[in-house]
Amino acid sequence: MKKELAKVLSVSELTQAIKEVLEPNFCSLFVKGEISNCKLQSSGHLYFSLKDAGSQIQAALFRGHAAKLARMPKDGDQVIATGEVSLYAPRGQYQILIRDLQFLGVGELLIQLHQLKEKLQARGWFHPEHKKALPKFPKRIGVVTSPTGAVIQDIIHVLTRRFSGFQIVLNPVKVQGEGAAEEIAKAIEDFNKYNLADLIIVGRGGGSMEDLWAFNEERVAQAIYESKLPIISAVGHETDFTIADWVADVRAPTPSAAAEMATAEKANLLQFLQGARKQCLLRLSHQMESYRRHLVTLKKHPALSSPYGVLAPLIQRLDEFSRRLEILNPKVKIQEHKDRLRRLQEHLRSLNPRNLLKKGYAILFDEMNHSIILSSKHFLLKQNFKVLMHDGVVEAAAKQVQEHGTFL
Known part of the structure; x- marks a missing residue:
């Protein structure tokens, strides 16, 4: 008796059989790998390969899930993909349908950031009592940033627009990449060592967490903490926070805002003086107008238009008082008595027999x-x-x- 022949499967049947075995067993899984050949379709769907050193697998990220990501993935990103295995029958190809991506680079940096933050907070580097007050009228403003970026131009523009009569001292540094943290820290230390400024602005423009990472290094945090000069941290955009922001004496949302903070007291004083000047001029104008009206009124007064008419009664009263004084004057009274006595003597003489x-x-x-x-x-x-x-x-x-x- 001949051996029974095995059942012959069609390609579709085999594919379906594999699909039924594969998909239920890998319906929710996490896969770590590097993204490559990333392509965004006009439909909004994203297709790429997820690979490691030994192999790769195709992946699809549909538009609805892609919209929920913090950013779009790109080639070279190390990720942990959350999804399910699916077999695409027309090609006989299995792939991962991704529901979420966790970017390993950012995740690791976030862990480091959290650990360093807790460490420095335990040291008291963030305490308010350690914060130094900004000088009210700085004459020299130090800046630690890239010499070629837009940040230094924004700072110069704001400072020169608001005031003059002070110096801007730039200590140029790299603000990202290898060696950036050391350059930033050294620049802060040099400003203190040689007393080159009254306060320091430390900052850069916006970017990803990786771009801003130099300002999350402990080396930079230590230089800021040990600085005798007040420091304004202006790293990235308003929503970006770095270790430098927490350690600095003042945190500015943007470099332009830092420039405004550096001259805030002077701006307030200038605004006050300008307001006081306007107020003085206004009051002086009102006072002069009041005097003018008073002079017009005085000009119409009889004492000025006809002074003798006003003075005549006073002159007459003065004459009357003068006469009364003459009458009351003892010399006058004595003279009157002398005259009377003389007349009596003459009368007596005339009566002498x-x-x-x-x-x-x-x-x-x-x-x-x-x-x-x-x-x-x-x-x-x-x-x-x-x-x-x-x-x-x-x-x-x-x-x-x-x-x-x-x-x-």
């Missing part, structure tokens, strides 16, 4: 009682009497008494 006697009059006295004889009726015949004249006395006797008589 001797003055009348000089005019030819005489006074008759009774010889017996010395009384004045005022009438002829008082005379007796042969009565003796005395006649007082201005220059002497005459004794006489009455021979005859004749009333109402005359000399003639």
